[in-house]
Amino acid sequence: MISFYEAFLAELAIHRIGNKSQDEFYVLSDQSLHIQDNLLKNLLLQYFLSPYQKVNEIYRFTHPNDDLNLNEVYHFAAAIFEDGSKFHEHSQQLAKYLYEVSGHPKIKSGELYVAYFENVQIEGELLDAIGIFKSETKETYLKVYPEQDGFNLSYEEDAINITKLDKGCLIFNTDKEEGFKVAVIDQTNRSAEAVYWKDEFLKLKVRNDNYNQTNNVLGVYKSFVTEKLDEEFEMTKADKIDLLNKSMKYFKEKESFDLDEFANEVIANEDGIESFKNFKKSYEEEFDTAIPDSFDINTAAVKKQARVFKSIIKLDRNFHIYIHGDKELIEKGFDEDKSMNYYKVYFKEEA
Template identity: 30%
Template sequence: MNINLYNAQLENLYIHKVGNRARNEQLFLSQEPYELNDEIRPLLKEFFLKPFREKDLQFHKFSEESTIQSLFGKRQIFEDEGDFVPPNKIHEAIAYHLYSCGNHPHIKTGELYICKIENILINNEKVFAIGIFKSEVKQEFIQFEQKETRLDAILKEGVNLNKLDKGAIITLEEEPRVLFIDSNRYDTKYWIEDFLGVEEMEDSDFHTKKYLKFCENFAKDVVRPAEDKQQEIMFMNRAVNHFASHDEFQEDSFLNEVLENPELVPEFSNYKAEKGAKYKIEDLTEFPISNTAVTTVQKKLKSLINLDTNIQIKLNFINPESAEKFIEKGWDDERQMYYYLVYFNKEEK
């Protein structure tokens, strides 16, 4: 799934303060939207949306028990001109819901920002969304005040605009899609399960990433012990290249092209029967391939051979056949050691 937030615009921003219910702290609700000006609008846009651009995030969907989903289902969210509907006050309902989820004393008080986001592109299609963000961790800073004869240093606390604590972008579609981030892992259940109530969306992105992750572990657990590290890397290169060169995944075609050792075919089937449920691919034999997901996996793929002589060999091949053409593995009887023989034309600077 390709999401573009470059031209996204924030509108109708409400800022509430959500205390910890378990500690009997208060909930403060703003009755009016915050007036965004040209100075603060780009700062808040970067604060809210930067984490969603920098991380590889998977779209989720609301579970049947999600309170947020029920709020969206029962209320009109925007007037025709794009404003939050005042009588329904969905921004207040969202804040009340988050407050009600604060049943643990460790959950931090924070500012809750709720806004409309325009001009989001998903697969080049423009969509509207609601943004829900929360800042919790405060940092100290010094502000200076000029007096007649000196500068006074005043210690204050504020929000670091370089780190958003929690956030969610919810598309306003018939079937809403949800992206979320949570920088504070100690209370993940509070934000993801209790507040948002989301579960994984099993789309082409999901299937592509899960199947390639399964292949990566098959390579590590089965291919490497049966052959060697070089063959493990080559298998994954062939697997990723297969995904990159096809629009539709067919498991039979994949196995014929990627598993060069026929003895590993039944091993693959056995491994899938044993581990497939963990990756939610146990019954998956065909699906549309997500090019975005393939690119993400390619960037993360490690192609290092670490040797016990403190030497590393990095295989950086677009075409996996290059590994067979330019590197050979053998055994030296005299030294009683394995070796790699590498062919090249010249050393790169």
């Protein structure tokens, strides 16, 4: 979804952010950098942008008062897009604001990079983008170099691994009135203090377009089949796989989703349909994410979910049964003599 093969790093500002609760301060640079070394520029592009090649979720800026201009990061990003000559000035303001929300004692200090990119591709469109990145994890590297008739060793401490971006966001210069398109990375903190990056600093919400609508419905339905159905109905593993296969078939063949049509064609049971609709409603309330009853199906989201829709029955450590078609051709039973379960599979030809 995001690629950087044509991307150009136009400007870069670097600041250091301490932890406010530890009485550490911030250090602001006086001016931004215009990188001339092509090798260094390519390394920075790899460090900053390559993690986003695997990102599918796209967010938008938001604010509790529904006034986007009260979102500090949105405000300064919009100002940079409007007048690039004030890039460094606004990068300093972003650094000050990040420092203010870095109050949790476990938040690590580190360098903040604010970058301006040209020609970053998202969803087939080349756009300018502002990158905000923070490096928190430092590593020690060994260096081997030739000396006289052999080699010697040295090391460098507190170095940055360019294959491990700790935190970052890309803000694309499009859909300004809706809160821009924003992609996020957060690899370091996954506990309580992690919320400061996405929730407190950036204040983001998931973009509610047909990609996320498709992704959410398939995700909710998968959870319903694999986790909820056993509580209310007697279901075999083959029955569950059949329901998952039917849902994937629906999404691959249809151009649009309709909740009632989907429920009738895929679930085809009144009690099951009511249970699924209640499950969907509970999800929407718990995650504060509305999923409309009808929308255009996004094929990229279908392909993503297809990878995690398992159609395999694993039997001890001896056999795997892959079910792709008619579940009526497989029967489950119990052998009294052997005191073991069994499956009986019907087929016409052996491939």
